Amino acid sequence: MTQPKPPQSTAQRDRTSPDQQPFLKIEQLYKAFTNPKGDRTVILNDINLTVGSTEYISIVGHSGCGKSTLLRIVGGLETITAGTVEIEGRPITKPGADRMMVFQHYALLPWLTVRENIRLAIDEVLKTATPAEKSDLVNEHIEMVNLAAAADKYPDQISGGMKQRVGIARALAVRPKVLLMDEPFGALDALTRGKLQRQVLDIWESHRQAVLMVTHDVDEALYMSDRIVLMTNGPAAQIGEILTVPFAHPRNIHEIRESPEYYELRNHALNFLDHNFVRD
């Protein structure tokens, strides 16, 4: 990590990696849904997690373990049943542009071009910027995800990988404090996925910020993130383990794949997931 190491706060629970100051804090979080019959299902059961301001976190677990729900709670799209979720000391109660979501199915507005989709987000959030600043910002983010050639195309006219790049550019363009990604590469084919992982990592390595990424791909989590949150199976999912990924950024996928640590961590994570799977 490039940033200076702040002193550890004594109050926080031991969930933060040592060189990160607490930024996003989730404490004793419970989430339950009540169906129309009145039955209560606990989805998340006592989640405690602290995320640093430039930390890349992956949340890994089986389908239905509530990892997306956790992400959506941070995004403000789901309510909290009990506990607190704070960002920079302020509780999260509703969605906001300081926490932008990248959706699995892109959620681009199909009646707007690539450029207009990004512009819409900027128009909504950066209300004080001048039109020239806004259009610079749009162009900058279109370049960032290498979409200059497709800038004036409609979402129907571009591939899935390109759509997700637009989704990422839209999210980053409003300069969020936390980037939330809900299986961002899940709908892509394997080749596109690898390329896009590299691109996202490049962007993150040059503009570090807090990232929460939900995935069920252990390799993806190991390649991209600083820490991996392993969730137990739902309902009433908990954080089973948190793995610290020791590889320095910028990462090279071939180098890290050659290191024995990579396989140790990978096996450990997979064993954890298998164990959880068998238990159910």
Place this chain on the structure above:
Amino acid sequence: MKNPTIPGGASARPPARFAGRWLTRYEAIVFPAIGFGGLLLLWWLVATFGTKLLPTPWEALVANADAILTPFHRRGPGDLGIGWLLLSSLRRVFLGFLLGSIVAIPVGFLIGSSRQAMLAINPIVQILRPVSPVAWLPVALATFNLANPSAIFVIFITSLWPTIVNTALGVSSVPQDYLEVAKMLEMSPWRRMTAVVWPASLPYIFTGLRISLGIAWLVIVAVEMLTGGVGIGFFVWDEWSRLNLNSVFLAIGAIGGTGLVLDWLLGQLQQTITHRPAPKQL
């Protein structure tokens, strides 16, 4: 986004196995020609062997040649070209359709976005929707005491239901993802309506408008038969009273062609506004 298939909409699609195939020029000319040829043959058979009143296709064409070549002639108050008659009917349809759409789109929006409004208005819509709009003619005549406003009122009623129903469906089926994007960006409710919900439901709204306009064009003929005056519907009935079936066939052709053009125009408008191809309607 995929083009929505609207339940209850009048848009029958060609079967899926036709999708994605380009027609060759040969196919595009020969098969329609076979279809029309068959229809003319049927007409000819009925006219020749079935009844003495009907003209054969050839007789109808000869008798109507003048009317087709000079659609905008004026030869006295009772002898206007068919173009003028169509324009009179179109004027009524446009006025009624415009007024109906101005009412129907906001009402559909309200039903689609508010549960209470849905519960309050939907039963009315469901009861009135199956009523032939022509049944409103006496009500309109009693209110306006004039034929022309009454005809426009009936078209107004006609244009309400499909647009209301489809708009409501469009608004209530805006994908959750789009609404979450609006939430993430902290849009105001008004902004969410105008920047997300409205454009997302436009394809549905257009489906409603196209169905409304199609039915309005059907209904105007029946209404004019009852109200009289200058118009294509009264023309049909008037010519039948004179046992001039040639003119009736002329009117049928003209009504069909105009209806096709109306739908095409609205489809073009949809494509311009939504930047997406309008769903094909058969």
